[in-house]
Amino acid sequence: MIEIMIDLQGGGKAPLYDKIYKHIRNEIADGRILKGEKLPSTRLLARNLAVSRSTVELAYDQLLAEGYIEAEPCRGFFVCDVAELYRLGVRNPSGSEKEKPQPRECWKVDFSPYAVDTADFPYNAWRKINRNILLDDSEELLLAGDGQGEYELRSAIAGYLHQARGVNCKASDIIVGAGNEYLEILLSQLLPPHQSVLMENPGYPQAYRTFCNVGYRVMGVAAGSMGEEEARRHNPDLIYIMPSHQFPVGTVMPLGRRLELMKWASEAENRYLIEDDHDSEYRYRGKPIPSLQSNDRQGKVVYLGTFSKSIAPSLRISYMVLPPKLMEQYRSRCGFYSTTVPRMQQEILREFIQTGQFERHLNKMRGIYRGRHDFLLGELKKCSWVRHVSGEHAGLHLLVQADTALSEEEVCRLAAERGVRVSGISQYRFGDPVEKTQEERFPVLLLGYGKLGEQEIRQGVELIGEVIEGYCSHRTLHSLQSP
Amino acid sequence: MIEIMIDLQGGGKAPLYDKIYKHIRNEIADGRILKGEKLPSTRLLARNLAVSRSTVELAYDQLLAEGYIEAEPCRGFFVCDVAELYRLGVRNPSGSEKEKPQPRECWKVDFSPYAVDTADFPYNAWRKINRNILLDDSEELLLAGDGQGEYELRSAIAGYLHQARGVNCKASDIIVGAGNEYLEILLSQLLPPHQSVLMENPGYPQAYRTFCNVGYRVMGVAAGSMGEEEARRHNPDLIYIMPSHQFPVGTVMPLGRRLELMKWASEAENRYLIEDDHDSEYRYRGKPIPSLQSNDRQGKVVYLGTFSKSIAPSLRISYMVLPPKLMEQYRSRCGFYSTTVPRMQQEILREFIQTGQFERHLNKMRGIYRGRHDFLLGELKKCSWVRHVSGEHAGLHLLVQADTALSEEEVCRLAAERGVRVSGISQYRFGDPVEKTQEERFPVLLLGYGKLGEQEIRQGVELIGEVIEGYCSHRTLHSLQSP
Numbered sequence: 001m002i003e004i005m006i007d008l009q010g011g012g013k014a015p016l017y018d019k020i021y022k023h024i025r026n027e028i029a030d031g032r033i034l035k036g037e038k039l040p041s042t043r044l045l046a047r048n049l050a051v052s053r054s055t056v057e058l059a060y061d062q063l064l065a066e067g068y069i070e071a072e073p074c075r076g077f078f079v080c081d082v083a084e085l086y087r088l089g090v091r092n093p094s095g096s097e098k099e100k101p102q103p104r105e106c107w108k109v110d111f112s113p114y115a116v117d118t119a120d121f122p123y124n125a126w127r128k129i130n131r132n133i134l135l136d137d138s139e140e141l142l143l144a145g146d147g148q149g150e151y152e153l154r155s156a157i158a159g160y161l162h163q164a165r166g167v168n169c170k171a172s173d174i175i176v177g178a179g180n181e182y183l184e185i186l187l188s189q190l191l192p193p194h195q196s197v198l199m200e201n202p203g204y205p206q207a208y209r210t211f212c213n214v215g216y217r218v219m220g221v222a223a224g225s226m227g228e229e230e231a232r233r234h235n236p237d238l239i240y241i242m243p244s245h246q247f248p249v250g251t252v253m254p255l256g257r258r259l260e261l262m263k264w265a266s267e268a269e270n271r272y273l274i275e276d277d278h279d280s281e282y283r284y285r286g287k288p289i290p291s292l293q294s295n296d297r298q299g300k301v302v303y304l305g306t307f308s309k310s311i312a313p314s315l316r317i318s319y320m321v322l323p324p325k326l327m328e329q330y331r332s333r334c335g336f337y338s339t340t341v342p343r344m345q346q347e348i349l350r351e352f353i354q355t356g357q358f359e360r361h362l363n364k365m366r367g368i369y370r371g372r373h374d375f376l377l378g379e380l381k382k383c384s385w386v387r388h389v390s391g392e393h394a395g396l397h398l399l400v401q402a403d404t405a406l407s408e409e410e411v412c413r414l415a416a417e418r419g420v421r422v423s424g425i426s427q428y429r430f431g432d433p434v435e436k437t438q439e440e441r442f443p444v445l446l447l448g449y450g451k452l453g454e455q456e457i458r459q460g461v462e463l464i465g466e467v468i469e470g471y472c473s474h475r476t477l478h479s480l481q482s483p
Numbered sequence: 484m485i486e487i488m489i490d491l492q493g494g495g496k497a498p499l500y501d502k503i504y505k506h507i508r509n510e511i512a513d514g515r516i517l518k519g520e521k522l523p524s525t526r527l528l529a530r531n532l533a534v535s536r537s538t539v540e541l542a543y544d545q546l547l548a549e550g551y552i553e554a555e556p557c558r559g560f561f562v563c564d565v566a567e568l569y570r571l572g573v574r575n576p577s578g579s580e581k582e583k584p585q586p587r588e589c590w591k592v593d594f595s596p597y598a599v600d601t602a603d604f605p606y607n608a609w610r611k612i613n614r615n616i617l618l619d620d621s622e623e624l625l626l627a628g629d630g631q632g633e634y635e636l637r638s639a640i641a642g643y644l645h646q647a648r649g650v651n652c653k654a655s656d657i658i659v660g661a662g663n664e665y666l667e668i669l670l671s672q673l674l675p676p677h678q679s680v681l682m683e684n685p686g687y688p689q690a691y692r693t694f695c696n697v698g699y700r701v702m703g704v705a706a707g708s709m710g711e712e713e714a715r716r717h718n719p720d721l722i723y724i725m726p727s728h729q730f731p732v733g734t735v736m737p738l739g740r741r742l743e744l745m746k747w748a749s750e751a752e753n754r755y756l757i758e759d760d761h762d763s764e765y766r767y768r769g770k771p772i773p774s775l776q777s778n779d780r781q782g783k784v785v786y787l788g789t790f791s792k793s794i795a796p797s798l799r800i801s802y803m804v805l806p807p808k809l810m811e812q813y814r815s816r817c818g819f820y821s822t823t824v825p826r827m828q829q830e831i832l833r834e835f836i837q838t839g840q841f842e843r844h845l846n847k848m849r850g851i852y853r854g855r856h857d858f859l860l861g862e863l864k865k866c867s868w869v870r871h872v873s874g875e876h877a878g879l880h881l882l883v884q885a886d887t888a889l890s891e892e893e894v895c896r897l898a899a900e901r902g903v904r905v906s907g908i909s910q911y912r913f914g915d916p917v918e919k920t921q922e923e924r925f926p927v928l929l930l931g932y933g934k935l936g937e938q939e940i941r942q943g944v945e946l947i948g949e950v951i952e953g954y955c956s957h958r959t960l961h962s963l964q965s966p
Contacts, residue, residue, distance in 0.1 A: 018770065062769040067737020082738045099638075099653050118622040127617045134610045139601040142795035155582075170582050178661045178799075178823035185668060189696045209819055213672045215698075254550020256563045286545040287501065312625035314826035316661075336692055340661035340823050343797035 001038045001076075006049060016051050017058035024059065028068050028079055035081040039069060108419030109460030113248060113397035113448035116309055120368055122352075122361050129351045133344060145343045147335060149176025149319075153346045156353040157319050165280060166294030167303055169321045175330065176319050178340035180276065180304055181210045183320040186337075187302060188214035190322075190329040191237070192270065198236040200226050202428035204247045207240055207276065220431050223249040228260035239265070239273050244280040244289040248428045248446055250391020250399060258292050265300040272326070276304045281362055284370040285393040299323030307349065309396070310362055317341055317349060369396060372449040372457065379461045380447075385468045387442055397448035399425065404468045408443035414467040420460050422447065484521045484559075489532060499534050500541035507542065511551050511562055518564040522552060591902030592943030596731060596880035596931035599792055603851060605835075605844050612834045616827060628826045630818060632659025632802075636829045639836040640802050648763060649777030650786055652804045658813065659802050661823035663759065663787055664693045666803040669820075670785060671697035673805075673812040674720070675753065681719040683709050685911035687730045690723055690759060703914050706732040711743035722748070722756050727763040727772040731911045731929055733874020733882060741775050748783040755809070759787045764845055767853040768876040782806030790832065792879070793845055800824055800832060852879060855932040855940065862944045863930075868951045870925060880931035882908065887951045891926035897950040903943050905930065 006023045008016060027033040039045070042060060046053040060077060063069045069077045133141070148154065154171035161167035177183040184207065188195070197211050201220030211218050216238075221230040223246055231239060239261060243253035265271040275292045283289065293303040303321035311317075322330060339346075352358050373392065380386050380400060388401040402411060408424030415422050425444040445464070449457060489506045491499060510516040522528070525543060529536040543560060546552045552560045616624070631637065637654035644650035660666040667690065671678070680694050684703030694701045699721075704713040706729055714722060722744060726736035748754040758775045766772065776786040786804035794800075805813060822829075835841050856875065863869050863883060871884040885894060891907030898905050908927040928947070932940060 021770070058769060065735050065769060066772055067735070067739055080737065080739045082742055099655055118625040121625050123617070123620050130613060130617060134606070134613060137606050142601040142604055142797050144796040172582055179821050181820050182665065182823055193698055206819055213816060215676055252548050252550070254563065255565045256550055258550070259565055286541060286548060287504070289549055313627040314625050316821065316823060316825045333696060336689055337664050338662050338799070340665055340799060342799045342825065342828050345825050345828070
């Protein structure tokens with residue numbers, strides 16, 4: 001039996017049992033007490049240290065629980081074999097390193113197509129609902145709740161989707177989730193593995209990358225050309241489309257094409273169309289384009305939508321409408337997943353929709369975005385470097401083809417040097433680069449106006465103009481000087 | 484050219500352009516206007532209907548946008564080929580069906596091991612933080628934010644984990660996500676596909692099912708036997724463990740076993756240990772058991788934790804600490820994912836942790852749960868039908884082996900008939916059923932006490948006793964009567 005000497009005066013104000021526990025633990029870990037050695041009995045150690053026996057018992061209990069020692073009935077406590085293993089490897093020295101958060105990017109004008117207006121968020125309404133909900137001390141709201149999302153919220157979403165997007169669905173067809181990517185990942189668990197998916201190119205990069213991450217083979221067709229012919233040529237399992245407003249090109253899929261795809265999907269059991277209706281709320285001319293799902297009579301469309309664009313990106317609430325067969329799969333395979341959306345957020349959103357405040361907010365935002373859209377169009381009309389504008393009348397960005405010999409990358413880089421963030425359409429391409437036609441050599445820029453005021457829009461367009469025209473005059477000058 | 488007659492008086496108060504649009508749309512959809520037919524010019528139709536030309540233009544624009552008609556330059560508007568496709572298939576009749584939400588289960592006493600206390604939620608603190616955060620009209624809080632979770636929240640979590648669980652990590656090692664299952668799915672995207680994973684059986688059903696859903700091969704070893712020997716025998720890629728408190732058995736993995744597993748993992752590049760530290764906050768005797776991650780010197784442990792048990796299940800905030808290699812994978816493959824946790828919730832939680840309120844709440848809850856734990860243990864000591872209690876001193880449930888000839892299923896069923904929800908340990912088994920030893924034939928019940936008051940605990944234990952003893956006396960009586 002070993003003898004144990006512990007300095008119970010040092011080590012600050014820690015409880016006595018803790019000092020005993022730590023001392024013995026360190027002796028074992030450092031190999032000073034060897035495996036198989038017998039510890040003194042609790043009675044003996046208590047007497048030697050002049051502490052109560054229960055203090056030593058507490059220390060031994062902890063050593064037992066963590067596996068430093070083991071008890072043998074009627075024989076006492078013995079040291080386990082841990083020291084040698086303990087000395088394996090080297091401690092990772094990065095643990096104590098000081099970190100700083102990433103500095104935020106700072107742009108004079110940010111034409112990001114993903115940006116949304118935040119200044120007009122309905123703070124007061126949101127605060128009021130929030131306060132009322134928390135006022136109740138409702139225990140119900142603390143429990144995990146329904147994995148699909150609360151029934152009442154799904155019911156409110158079903159009502160909105162039916163009225164605004166013509167979607168045929170009941171609350172039980174909807175799954176509420178923390179963002180489209182999460183829902184796409186969830187969807188992949190309802191389908192056989194290793195699906196192939198066809199999508200338009202350029203397309204929505206997040207969808208492309210999510211499909212790659214779940215092990216899908218992603219094939220592309222030129223944006224605007226998706227239809228029966230391409231479907232039959234590539235023969236995918238799934239087709240991912242944004243029929244009401246393709247991102248980033250901004251085209252609307254004509255009804256004929258939609259019905260062709262629906263027919264194609266109906267010809268085999270496991271074919272589905274994934275309709276991402278991401279910014280369908282914002283259309284500034286005529287009526288909303290009905291969803292593809294509204295034409296679905298055979299359970300072939302998976303419909304995805306989000307509140308990121310219509311309320312706020314930080315809300316993290318999206319929804320997926322599943323056809324009956326996939327909903328069956330969800331119930332049997334994924335019904336055990338807890339929801340990914342906090343119950344209080346669900347409750348706030350439900351109230352916001354059911355009291356009509358969501359619709360009022362949408363109408364207000366539609367007006368604000370229409371104003372920015374029209375103003376940007378007006379500014380672009382004045383510019384001689386603009387060859388062509390497309391993707392207008394909907395969404396939160398438009399496309400501008402620029403008349404310049406600069407490449408897209410050069411325009412974006414030079415604009416960034418002037419404090420303007422702008423992206424070119426090639427950044428939304430996936431897969432191997434394609435040979436560009438003469439026409440396609442002109443840069444196509446995405447100008448998102450979601451969060452820009454008129455002054456910023458004007459300044460941004462001017463600065464891009466300076467980049468393009470500055471280059472022209474520089475080149476002209478250069479060519480004049482060196483004939 | 485066809486002629487179009489529209490009743491502009493009927494159809495309620497809809498705008499004129501809408502009536503024109505709908506009329507033509509329906510004529511096309513129903514096949515009364517055939518493909519290729521030319522529509523009247525806007526000028527002509529406007530004159531015929533006695534409306535302004537811009538009204539007709541609006542209607543045609545909508546038909547064009549949706550793809551019912553197409554414009555041929557200098558020739559006019561022609562009907563597209565959609566009618567035939569339109570008539571495909573039958574409309575799903577379930578669309579208009581009335582639905583009711585699922586009725587909630589109602590138990591006299593619910594011994595669910597997943598239940599947590601909600602009555603002692605810090606409503607006031609939560610409300611106050613919530614109010615202060617919303618007061619600011621902070622636009623920042625509406626933006627998507629950091630995909631890993633906000634730096635400041637991760638920093639607060641890192642501080643807590645270091646102090647309370649001995650976890651060695653920096654804010655940049657942490658990913659915040661909407662629940663453990665989401666984080667496990669995310670993890671699967673950082674590892675090669677088709678991994679095999681070894682876990683203890685019985686084990687945590689949600690983890691088992693999530694691994695199955697991501698296509699992993701899951702192998703089981705008897706709970707309490709996980710160690711180097713089993714690792715070498717099964718040779719998995721991953722080992723999933725709950726070393727501080729195994730669910731549902733409640734064992735603590737001894738240090739020797741932990742270090743063995745660490746050594747095993749360090750021998751091949753793609754081997755990892757997944758440590759799920761799900762209810763480590765609740766330990767009622769001695770000090771907390773340090774995390775496995777605290778012994779990790781070679782970047783082999785993925786550490787998972789959640790605020791579901793320590794604050795509220797509906798919060799949907801979990802965290803994952805990744806070793807450097809997997810964090811690199813995350814950044815390159817999954818960095819584009821938006822966070823799954825709303826920014827406002829993140830901000831509330833950060834404030835709750837940083838102001839010390841989380842720790843105070845934990846201490847309070849630990850006291851409350853300890854009281855329930857001790858009370859339940861005391862009640863069980865009085866029961867003659869209790870053969871053995873295990874898994875005590877930690878977590879929110881304990882295991883009771885009952886002295887009865889009834890099967891586990893029968894005890895649970897009979898208890899349910901009396902309004903008591905209780906589960907048997909076999910419900911947490913996965914894979915093929917194993918041959919039970921004589922000892923294992925006695926039912927083992929999981930008694931969760933997280934949300935039960937003393938009266939409910941006493942009543943629940945009594946009712947289970949009635950089930951078991953009622954059966955005994957019934958059987959004795961029966962055997963007396965029929966010799």
